[in-house]
Amino acid sequence: MFDFKDKVVVITGGTRGIGLEIARVFLENKAKVIIFGSKEETVNKTLAILKDEGFEAEGFYPNLNDYLDIESVIKKIIEKHGHIDVLINNAGISANKKIEETSSLDFEKIMDLNVNAIFNMTKAVVSYMKERKSGVILNTSSMVSIYGQPSGVGYPASKFAVNGLTKSLARELAPFNIRVNAVAPGIINTDMVANLPKEMIEPLIKTIPLGRIGQPRDVANAFLFLASDMASYITGEILQVDGATRS
Numbered sequence: 098m099f100d101f102k103d104k105v106v107v108i109t110g111g112t113r114g115i116g117l118e119i120a121r122v123f124l125e126n127k128a129k130v131i132i133f134g135s136k137e138e139t140v141n142k143t144l145a146i147l148k149d150e151g152f153e154a155e156g157f158y159p160n161l162n163d164y165l166d167i168e169s170v171i172k173k174i175i176e177k178h179g180h181i182d183v184l185i186n187n188a189g190i191s192a193n194k195k196i197e198e199t200s201s202l203d204f205e206k207i208m209d210l211n212v213n214a215i216f217n218m219t220k221a222v223v224s225y226m227k228e229r230k231s232g233v234i235l236n237t238s239s240m241v242s243i244y245g246q247p248s249g250v251g252y253p254a255s256k257f258a259v260n261g262l263t264k265s266l267a268r269e270l271a272p273f274n275i276r277v278n279a280v281a282p283g284i285i286n287t288d289m290v291a292n293l294p295k296e297m298i299e300p301l302i303k304t305i306p307l308g309r310i311g312q313p314r315d316v317a318n319a320f321l322f323l324a325s326d327m328a329s330y331i332t333g334e335i336l337q338v339d340g341a342t343r344s
């Protein structure tokens with residue numbers, strides 16, 4: 098059991114999949130959890146699910162590509178809670194088309210959410226963390242950030258960029274006692290994977306030495322550890338949570 102009592106944790110892409118499970122593990126460990134989603138309706142639905150499970154969380158739905166929108170939501174959170182201790186940049190979309198079928202708009206959409214949104218969120222939160230000389234920023238990368246993937250090039254390209262943001266910001270923000278790490282999941286049982294074609298998934302499972310697809314909880318636990326004081330000397334790391342998948 099970790100103790101996140103009085104810690105404020107903001108999670109983008111917190112309405113389902115890995116992000117929702119991250120919300121659950123922090124709630125189980127007494128954190129104040131604020132989820133961000135893309136729509137009011139999905140945010141409210143998720144808050145209701147969590148309520149049924151006995152958890153109280155809060156939610157917002159800023160446009161993650163609109164810095165001013167994010168800034169005003171972060172201000173509201175600071176006015177209410179006074180601080181943000183942990184920022185988890187988890188929202189992301191994937192791709193699987195071959196390059197000839199990928200439009201430049203498809204490519205930009207991925208970069209907008211998977212990379213630019215992390216920049217915007219981090220920029221909006223970091224000054225508050227700096228003031229308190231304390232904070233943790235965690236990003237969701239992917240195993241494709243290590244190996245690439247044979248289609249949907251925007252997705253691995255975006256996750257390589259996530260690693261670059263993580264490693265660089267870790268060094269920039271270390272003097273302010275702000276740690277920055279990423280978790281790089283392998284194949285995890287969420288909607289994102291359910292939407293991929295079978296021909297793509299089945300050969301991938303064969304490459305997992307632990308012999309199974311990961312569960313959202315496997316990934317959420319890694320976030321919890323990296324956000325905790327047990328990881329107080331870990332920064333700039335990309336933690337692979339992929340059952341030793343190496344391709």
Ligand code: NAD
Nearest residue numbers: 110111112113114115135187188189239282284285287289
């Ligand atoms: P998911 O599709 O189940 O959830 C994605 C989340 O992102 C949702 O909460 C959704 O609301 C949010 N989101 C999507 N578009 C958005 C937008 N335009 N603005 C704001 N929020 C938006 O996916 P998941 O599998 O839970 O993925 C979460 C993260 O994990 C992503 O960054 C993804 O790249 C990464 N990841 C997933 C896997 C996997 O196998 N599932 C593997 C490696 C990395």
